[in-house]
Amino acid sequence: MLIAFEGGEGSGKGTQISLLQKYLEEKGFEVLSIIEPGGTKVGELIREILLNKNDLGLLGITEAFLFSASRAQQIRTVTRPALESGKIVLSDRSFYSTYAYQGYGRGQSLSTLEKLTEIAVGDTKPDLIFLLDLPPEMGLARKRSQNQFNRLDAEDLNFHQKVREGYLDLAKKDEKRWKIVDATKSSKEVHSEILSLLEPLLLSK
Ligand code: TYD
Numbered sequence: 001m002l003i004a005f006e007g008g009e010g011s012g013k014g015t016q017i018s019l020l021q022k023y024l025e026e027k028g029f030e031v032l033s034i035i036e037p038g039g040t041k042v043g044e045l046i047r048e049i050l051l052n053k054n055d056l057g058l059l060g061i062t063e064a065f066l067f068s069a070s071r072a073q074q075i076r077t078v079t080r081p082a083l084e085s086g087k088i089v090l091s092d093r094s095f096y097s098t099y100a101y102q103g104y105g106r107g108q109s110l111s112t113l114e115k116l117t118e119i120a121v122g123d124t125k126p127d128l129i130f131l132l133d134l135p136p137e138m139g140l141a142r143k144r145s146q147n148q149f150n151r152l153d154a155e156d157l158n159f160h161q162k163v164r165e166g167y168l169d170l171a172k173k174d175e176k177r178w179k180i181v182d183a184t185k186s187s188k189e190v191h192s193e194i195l196s197l198l199e200p201l202l203l204s205k
Pocket of ligand 1: 008009010036037051067092093094095096097098099101102150152153
């Protein structure tokens with residue numbers, strides 16, 4: 001089972017993934033947590049380019065290729081083998097981040113991004129996506145206070161608002177797989193909400 005966590009900056013994906021990993025392992029599941037972009041040697045190098053704070057003049061389409069390249073490598077060498085061995089994979093971001101950031105945020109055409117994604121991931125798509133939704137002002141303030149600002153965080157508020165609207169639009173189009181969680185709440189409350197949404201699905205497996 002592949003579960004993706006999506007959301008804007010400072011939405012708490014990392015915290016929720018560790019809490020869920022711990023919970024699932026205590027229940028006896030084997031779990032692998034991964035992060036996009038990254039997770040492989042070349043993926044880490046691509047990540048450095050993408051999150052570099054200098055102005056590299058990267059075009060939106062170049063960015064989309066780089067995120068997809070990192071993803072293509074990770075899916076084949078890490079994600080699929082883990083899924084095939086029966087693990088639950090928790091992914092911090094997925095190709096839906098490319099749709100939200102490069103598509104809705106930067107204005108790249110969604111059909112182009114869908115083509116790239118088809119090549120990068122094939123049939124390996126999340127069974128479930130948790131969208132940790134919160135106003136971008138709140139997420140960015142959280143990130144600033146942790147001193148974790150990167151190139152994409154430095155975009156203006158309007159960009160992050162478009163990303164949020166994009167996520168909500170994607171979630172609306174596929175309500176069965178997307179679960180929207182209110183990420184303004186405490187991490188404990190968000191964790192309980194995630195468990196209540198996930199438990200019925202785990203039992204039915
Ligand atoms: P990261 O430091 O991992 O931030 P976060 O904790 O918010 O995930 O940086 C990832 C950044 O890359 C984040 O700003 C979102 C962006 N991104 C895209 O623009 N497109 C993508 O396809 C992915 C995977 C991430």
